[in-house]
Each structure stands twice: as C-alpha cells, then as structure tokens.
Amino acid sequence: xxxxxxxxxxxxxxxxxxxxxxxxxxxxxxxxxxxxxxxxxxxxxxxxxxxxxxxxxxxxxxxxxxxxxxxxxxxxxxxxxxxxxxxxxxxxxxxxxxxxxxxxxxxxxxxxxxxxxxxxxxxxxxxxxxxxxxxxxxxxxxxxxxxxxxxxxxxxxxxxxxxxxxxxxxxxxxxxxxxxxxxxxxxxxxxxxxxxxxxxxxxxxxxxxxxxxxxxxxxxxxxxxxxxxxxxxxxxxxxxxxxxxxxxxxxxxx
Amino acid sequence: xxxxxxxxxxxxxxxxxxxxxxxxxxxxxxxxxxxxxxxxxxxxxxxxxxxxxxxxxxxxxxxxxxxxxxxxxxxxxxxxxxxxxxxxxxxxxxxxxxxxxxxxxxxxxxxxxxxxxxxxxxxxxxxxxxxxxxxxxxxxxxxxxxxxxxxxxxxxxxxxxxxxxxxxxxxxxxxxxxxxxxxxxxxxxxxxxxxxxxxxxxxxxxxxxxxxxxxxxxxxxxxxxxxxxxxxxxxxxxxxxxxxxxxxxxxxxxxxxxxxxxxxxxxxxxxxxxxxxxxxxx
Ligand SMILES: Nc1ncnc2c1ncn2[C@@H]1O[C@H](COP(=O)(O)OP(=O)(O)OP(=O)(O)O)[C@@H](O)[C@H]1O
Ligand SMILES: [Mg+2]
Numbered sequence: 001x002x003x004x005x006x007x008x009x010x011x012x013x014x015x016x017x018x019x020x021x022x023x024x025x026x027x028x029x030x031x032x033x034x035x036x037x038x039x040x041x042x043x044x045x046x047x048x049x050x051x052x053x054x055x056x057x058x059x060x061x062x063x064x065x066x067x068x069x070x071x072x073x074x075x076x077x078x079x080x081x082x083x084x085x086x087x088x089x090x091x092x093x094x095x096x097x098x099x100x101x102x103x104x105x106x107x108x109x110x111x112x113x114x115x116x117x118x119x120x121x122x123x124x125x126x127x128x129x130x131x132x133x134x135x136x137x138x139x140x141x142x143x144x145x146x147x148x149x150x151x152x153x154x155x156x157x158x159x160x161x162x163x164x165x166x167x168x169x170x171x172x173x174x175x176x177x178x179x180x181x182x183x184x185x186x187x188x189x190x191x192x193x194x195x196x197x198x199x200x201x202x203x204x205x206x207x208x209x210x211x212x213x214x215x216x217x218x219x220x221x222x223x224x225x226x227x228x229x230x231x232x233x234x235x236x237x238x239x240x241x242x243x244x245x246x247x248x249x250x251x252x253x254x
Numbered sequence: 255x256x257x258x259x260x261x262x263x264x265x266x267x268x269x270x271x272x273x274x275x276x277x278x279x280x281x282x283x284x285x286x287x288x289x290x291x292x293x294x295x296x297x298x299x300x301x302x303x304x305x306x307x308x309x310x311x312x313x314x315x316x317x318x319x320x321x322x323x324x325x326x327x328x329x330x331x332x333x334x335x336x337x338x339x340x341x342x343x344x345x346x347x348x349x350x351x352x353x354x355x356x357x358x359x360x361x362x363x364x365x366x367x368x369x370x371x372x373x374x375x376x377x378x379x380x381x382x383x384x385x386x387x388x389x390x391x392x393x394x395x396x397x398x399x400x401x402x403x404x405x406x407x408x409x410x411x412x413x414x415x416x417x418x419x420x421x422x423x424x425x426x427x428x429x430x431x432x433x434x435x436x437x438x439x440x441x442x443x444x445x446x447x448x449x450x451x452x453x454x455x456x457x458x459x460x461x462x463x464x465x466x467x468x469x470x471x472x473x474x475x476x477x478x479x480x481x482x483x484x485x486x487x488x489x490x491x492x493x494x495x496x497x498x499x500x501x502x503x504x505x506x507x508x509x510x511x512x513x514x515x516x517x518x519x520x521x522x523x524x525x526x527x528x529x530x531x532x533x534x535x536x
Contacts, residue, residue, distance in 0.1 A: 147344035150313050153330075154337045155359035155410065165358060169349045246349040250392045 034216045042220040051205060059190055059202040060228075062118055066125025067186045074130045074182070075175060078137025079167050088138070095135065103128030103189055107196050116197040124193040129182035133175070140174025141167060173247050176240050183236055187229050202228075259286035260324055260414055260446050261310065267318035268305050279305045281471035282319075289413070292440050292447045294457035296504060297467030297475075298512045303450045306472070307418045310448065311337050323414065333363075336407035340419040342400040346391035352378070353387040356406045363410070377409035378402075381435060397428035401435070408439060414446045422452070430488050433460055437486055454508060458482075458500045459491060466507040468516050476507055476518055 018036075025035045047056055081087050081095075106127055107120075114120040144166065152166045168175075194203030206221030241248075268280040279302045287293050297303050308314040310321050312331040321328040323335065339345040346355050353374055360370045378384060381401040391399050400420060407415055417436070421429045433456060440447050451457050457464045464478040480500055482491060491497055510518065 145344045147339050147341045148347065150308075150311075150337075151339070151345045151347075153313060154311055154335070155362060155406075156331060156333065157358070157362050161358070161362055165347065165350070169347070172349075246390060246392075249390060250348050253392045 031213075032215055034219060038216045039219040039223060042216045043224065046217050046220050047224055055200050055202055055205045056224075058118070058200050059194065062121045062125065062193075062201070063186055063190045065118075066122040066190070067129060067183065069122065070126045070129035070182055070186070071133055071179060073126070074133025074178065075137050075168075075171075077130075078134040078175075078178075079141045079163075079171065081134070082138035082141025082171070083167075095131070099131040099135065103185070104192050107193060111197060116199075121190065121193040121198070121201075125186050125189045128189045129186045132181035132185070133178040136174045136178030136181075137171055140171030143174065144170035173244060176244055180236060180240070183232060184229070187225070187232070191225060258289060258325075259322075260289040261287040261448070262322040263287075263306070263310065263319075264322065265319035266306070266309055266316050266321060268302070268309060268314065269317045278471040280309070282473050283467075284319075285465060285474055285477060287414075287446060287448060289446055290444055291463065292437075292449065292461055293463045293465060294461030295448065295450045295465045295467060296452060296454055296457045296508060297472070298469060298508060299452060300470055301467045301511065302470045302472035303452075303467060304418055306467075307337070307416055307448070307450055311335060311416055334413040336410045336412035336415050338400070338403050338407050338415070338417040338420045340422055342396065342403050342420070342423070343391070345403055346399060346406075348390065348392055351388050351390055352383070352394075352402050355391065355402060356409050359406065359410045373409045373411075374405075377405040380408060380439065381405045395428075397424045397432065400424060400432060404432075404435065404439070408443065412445060414448065415440075417447065417449045419451055420449075421456070429456075434486075434488065436460060441484075454501060454504050455492070458497060458504060459486060459488075464500075464504055466504060466511065468511045469514055473516055475511055475515065478504060478507075 022036045025033060026037070028035050081091050103124060107124055110120050110123050110127070114123050148166065148170065152162055157166065190201075191203035191206075194201035195207050198204040202221060202225060206218055206225070209215075209218035209221060263283050263285050266280060266283045268278075270277040270279055283306060295303055295306065305314065309316050310323075310328070312321075312328045312335070323332050326332070347358070350358065356374045356377055357370055360373060365373065374387075378387065381404050383398060383401055383405065386394060386398065386402075391402060394402065404420075421432050424432065436447065436449070437460060439445070449457070449460055451460075458480055461480050464480060466475040466478060467473070468475045478500065482494065482496060482500070507518065
C-alpha cells in the first residue's frame with residue numbers, strides 16, 4: 001500500500017507533463033514541434049528495426065563498457081588512495097585538476113590517439129566517469145570504522161576477505177553515491193562522443209536525423225535517450241536497494 | 255594444568271609519536287599471565303589500559319620491551335587470540351547477519367563448512383542467542399550485540415581472550431548477566447582471559463587477580479590476588495566481607511593512582527584499609 005502510494009506520487013508529475021505535451025502538441029502544424037503522437041509513432045519503426053542492431057546496441061555496449069571500466073578503476077584507485085595518507089597527499093592536487101576538466105573538451109585530444117571508433121568513445125566515458133567514483137570511494141575508504149578494521153586484523157582476515165568483506169562493503173555507501181553520479185555522466189558522454197565523430201550510435205543517428213530534417217525521428221531519438229536514462233536510473237535504484245539494504249536498515253535503527 | 259606463562263608482558267613501553275608530539279602512554283609494564291587464568295586490569299581513565307591491550311593483541315607496536323604469546327614475541331595479531339572491544343556496535347560487520355559475523359573468522363581459519371556450522375550454532379547457544387542467526391547486528395539490543403561479539407570470539411577457539419571494557423556501555427542488569435557469562439565461559443572452556451575494566455567491583459567479582467595500573471605513563475601499581483571462592487554469585491559473593499575488603503583495597507589503590515602514585519609498599523596487612531597508604535603517596 002505504501003509502495004503503491006509512493007509509486008503514484010513519483011509518477012504523478014511525469015504523467016501530467018507528458019499528458020500536457022500530448023495535448024498541447026496535438027494537431028501542431030509546426031515543422032519543428034511535431035505532435036507527440038507522431039513522435040511516439042516514429043519510435044518503433046525508427047529504432048526497433050535495423051537501427052536496433054546498428055545504432056542502439058552499439059551505443060549501449062559502449063556505455064556499459066565505459067561505465068564498467070570506470071567503476072573498476074575508480075573503486076580500486078579510490079580504495080588505495082583512501083587507505084594511504086601518503087598516496088592521498090601526492091594525488092590530491094592532480095585529482096582536483098582532473099576532476100575539474102569538463103570531459104567533452106578531452107574528446108578532440110582522445111580522438112588524436114584513439115581514432116573515432118568504439119575505443120575513443122569508451123575512453124571518453126571512462127575519463128569522465130572515473131572521478132566521481134574514485135573520489136567518493138576514497139572518502140568511503142577513509143570512513144570505514146577503525147574498530148572494524150582492528151576486528152578484521154584480530155581475526156586475521158586474509159587480503160581477499162579484507163577486500164571483499166571490509167573495504168568494499170564498508171565503502172559501499174560512498175561508492176554507490178559516486179556510481180550514481182557517474183551513471184548520468186556516462187550517458188551524457190556516450191551521446192556527445194557519438195555526436196562528435198562516429199558512424200553509428202544513438203547520438204550519431206539523432207544528429208543525422210536533425211541534419212536531414214527528419215524532425216519526428218530526431219525527437220524520437222531524444223525520447224528514446226530519455227527512456228534509456230530513466231530505465232537505467234530505476235535499475236540502479238533496484239541494485240542500490242539490494243546492495244545497501246543493511247545501510248538503510250542501520251540508519252533507520254539509529 | 256600447566257603453569258607456563260601464556261602471556262608475558264616484559265617491560266613494555268609505549269610512546270605515541272605523531273608528528274612532533276610524543277606521548278609516553280606506558281612506561282614500564284611487567285607481568286605474566288598463566289594459562290587458564292582470569293586476570294582483570296583496572297586503572298583510572300587514561301591509564302593506558304587500552305594501549306596495553308592493543309599492544310598485547312598485536313594491533314600496536316611496542317616502543318620498548320616485548321610481549322610474548324606462548325613464548326613467541328608478538329608481531330601482529332597472533333593466531334589463538336581473540337579480542338572483544340568496548341564498542342560492540344562498531345566491531346560487528348553491519349552488512350552481515352549474526353551468523354555470518356560469527357562464521358567469518360572461522361572461514362579465514364579454513365575450518366570446513368560442516369564444522370563451522372556446528373561451531374557457530376554452539377557459540378551462539380552458549381551466549382543465549384539461539385534465535386537471531388539471521389538478524390543483522392543493528393536489529394539487536396546493545397547487550398545482545400556484545401553477546402554476538404563474545405560468541406564470535408568463543409567460536410574462534412582462542413587460547414587467550416582479551417576484553418577491553420566490554421560492558422561499559424550496557425545497562426546494569428545486562429552487565430551482571432554478561433559478567434556471569436564470562437565467568438561461565440572461562441571455567442567451561444579453560445581459556446585464559448585478560449579483562450580490562452574501570453569498574454572496581456567488576457574487577458574483583460570476575461578476576462582471580464586484579465592488576466592495578468598507575469596513571470599514564472603507566473606501571474603496575476599492585477598485583478592483587480583475589481582469594482574469593484571460585485563459584486561466584488552476584489548476590490552472595492558481593493555480600494562476602496572479603497569481597498568488601500578487596501574492593502576497598504583496590505579502590506584505595508586506584509585513588510592513589512589517580513593522584514599519581516607510581517609505587518606502593520608491599521604491606522599485606524594493609525589490605526582492606528586503603529587509607530593507610532594516604533600519607534605515603536607522592
Ligand atoms: N593514538 C594516540 N596518540 C597519542 N596519544 C594517545 C593515543 N592513544 C592514547 N593516547 C594517550 O595514551 C594514554 C593512555 O590512553 P588509553 O586509551 O590507553 O587509556 P585507557 O586506560 O584505555 O583510558 P580509558 O579508561 O579512558 O579507556 C592517554 O594519555 C591518551 O591520551
Ligand atoms: Mg580504554
């Protein structure tokens with residue numbers, strides 16, 4: 001019952017906005033603002049045919065690869081930096097610098113050595129996503145309770161168990177925060193890198209439609225990106241609720 | 255029973271050096287604990303009790319002297335030693351169930367699965383927690399959490415059990431129950447226990463010996479033998495005249511320690527009349 005209520009509450013505004021869009025754009029004659037019904041009608045023929053294999057799947061694969069690599073690298077480096085005060089002193093200024101570079105400006109440089117293929121896009125995604133993961137993980141590693149660390153030492157946890165049961169889980173609330181920020185950055189960078197230079201992908205196709213004045217198709221690309229973003233955010237929330245069930249429980253009990 | 259010292263604290267000195275600040279926490283601690291003993295350590299707040307315990311547990315390097323566990327100098331936490339910390343809420347893994355918390359050290363010891371299941375069940379039953387295997391620590395009361403920590407230590411099968419003010423944060427009734435639990439476990443398992451507390455009653459009630467520490471930088475002020483009957487009971491033992499004498503004696507020593515005494519004269523007749531020492535403190 002509570003779940004139903006909260007779902008309804010969360011869905012109310014989006015539903016209202018889409019309805020408003022639908023009603024306002026109904027019968028629109030504007031070339032650039034086609035009716036929402038036209039856009040939705042375009043979704044299926046435009047994206048679920050040949051383009052599914054040619055554009056949608058490649059985009060999602062780049063996204064997944066870049067995001068996964070950024071998570072792995074960010075968590076490992078973040079734990080190392082969080083656990084070593086020495087390492088932190090060395091890395092902090094550099095990290096601050098790297099974090100403040102807007103990732104899209106790196107695209108031209110990355111193109112120079114990585115070309116315009118999948119590799120370039122994955123590198124762009126990693127280079128933008130890794131920082132929030134890394135910085136949050138480092139913070140999380142520092143926040144792991146000292147008594148818990150002593151406990152792990154007293155009971156002689158081997159390195160693998162220390163990593164899995166103490167560091168990873170202990171830092172997980174922070175890691176999740178970083179991963180959530182990284183996810184939206186990853187989607188943005190996936191699209192931008194494809195708009196820059198590509199021969200396929202969601203971003204590429206959407207820009208192609210715009211250039212060839214296929215306006216309903218262009219809109220359907222934007223709509224699809226929105227749907228993908230929302231779906232990934234929901235999936236993220238599900239994983240988060242599972243992984244951090246203990247954390248939410250702990251906080252409720254305090 | 256053998257009488258070889260299972261623990262030898264051999265002129266241990268500990269100086270905390272952080273940056274340009276040096277704090278001499280422990281000056282010269284020297285004592286031995288025989289296998290199977292239950293020794294309590296009392297001292298004023300800041301006396302270096304935790305420091306001593308962490309040195310023994312191998313969590314802290316000593317500055318001078320050495321700690322030997324079963325004859326071998328300590329260098330990192332040794333196998334065969336378990337610690338129960340004061341901060342029970344922080345020493346259990348909150349992302350693991352009670353069962354997983356107790357089981358993890360056994361996994362690390364490579365105890366086979368079936369044996370682990372038996373040990374975990376027995377240990378939890380011993381501390382009176384049969385029905386919370388699948389709960390998370392934060393779902394339990396403070397006293398129950400500390401029981402889980404004790405069960406984890408017991409299941410680990412240590413030769414020496416170190417406890418640092420384990421009951422300082424639980425209510426009085428729970429505390430009495432847990433004290434009796436420690437006595438029961440100790441006599442049943444034959445494990446050596448070193449129990450740190452700032453509660454004089456608790457030290458006398460539990461221990462066979464009470465080590466009274468001086469203020470920091472710490473030395474042993476006196477090693478008091480507790481000659482109470484082995485079968486202890488919250489009501490009758492605490493009502494014994496001898497209990498009151500020992501309690502008063504230790505109380506007097508701790509008062510001296512607070513005033514900065516480093517030595518006391520060995521004067522057995524003075525036991526129970528701590529004010530005899532009043533004039534001798536420096
Ligand atoms: N990490 C540290 N760095 C510097 N000084 C410390 C550190 N830990 C403890 N000390 C100092 O060492 C002395 C002994 O501290 P310790 O915590 O061992 O005392 P304690 O007897 O356990 O006290 P309490 O009864 O409050 O638990 C204190 O003066 C304390 O300030
Ligand atoms: Mg202490």
